[in-house]
Amino acid sequence: MNAIQLFHDLTFYAMYVAAALAVFLIVERQLFFWFGSRDADKLLHSMTARSNFKPQLDPAMLERKTVPVQLVREALEAHTAVSDQTQLQDLGEAIYIAGKSRVNARLWVLDTIVTAAPLLGLVGTILGIIDTFSVLASSGISDPSGVSKGIGTALYATALGISIALFGLLFYNYLRECADRLNDQLKELLLRAAGVVHGNSRDGQAGRGDRHPMQAVR
Structure with a gap:
């Protein structure tokens, strides 16, 4: 096997790996978004104003491990530890940025696969055509079927790369x-x-005394 044929085969292996990685990322991110959006909807529903327009929080939701629940816990703890409004806004922004980075995690990998797959396919096609012409130069056109097979394999690389890119781009x-x-x-x-937190603070001032915001929602 010459070097051109070796690199030609490696481009196919690279595209197969890229396709498998794309499928894994699609499934993993879809599950992440599904569980996160489900818990976010439940939290938003539980924190909707119930009676006397005072929002409440379902304490059972605070035990989950998803990103929305973790952000709410961190926000409640921040409101407990910090009283300065400016610091609270900064902490809230920091908490949101940290959560956003987790939400957007690994999407760049799928974007890279979408961009790289057609290029890999094109490289495979070029190498396949070069290899076919090398065979023609050494042995002539004694076997037309072999030449057609080589050209077909070369074009298959481009088709595979474009198919992976279209699949990845859709998802x-x-x-x-x-x-x-x-x-x-x-x-x-x-x-x-x-x-x-503000609703619970007003309740405490109205007659129940000062209470920890995390205790107030439990």
Whole structure:
């Protein structure tokens, strides 16, 4: 096997690996967004104003491990530890940025696969055609079927690369939309978490005494 044939085969292996990685990322991110959006919806529903327009929080939701729940817990703890409004806004922004980075994690890998797959396919096609012409130069056209097979294999590389890119692009745009929607839910959750703390603080001042905001929602 010459070097050109070796590199030609390696481009196919690289595209197969890219396709498998794309499928794994699509499944993993879809599950991440599904569980995160589900818990965000439940939190938003539980923090909707119930009686006397005072938001409440379902304490059972605070035990989950998803990003929306973790952000709400951090926001409640921040409101407990810090009283300065400017510091609270900075902490809220930092909490949101940390959550957003987790929401957008690994999407760049899928974007890279979408960009690189057609290029790998093109490289495979070029190497396959070069290898075919090398065979023609050494042995002539004594076997036309072998030449046709070589050209067909070379063109298959481009078709495979474009197919991987189209598949990845479709799901990348869908996952990008899911990420944007979840980020919007995180913003709303942080705002409503502040309303829960303020509502509990007003209740404490009205006659129940000062209580820890995390205790007030339990």
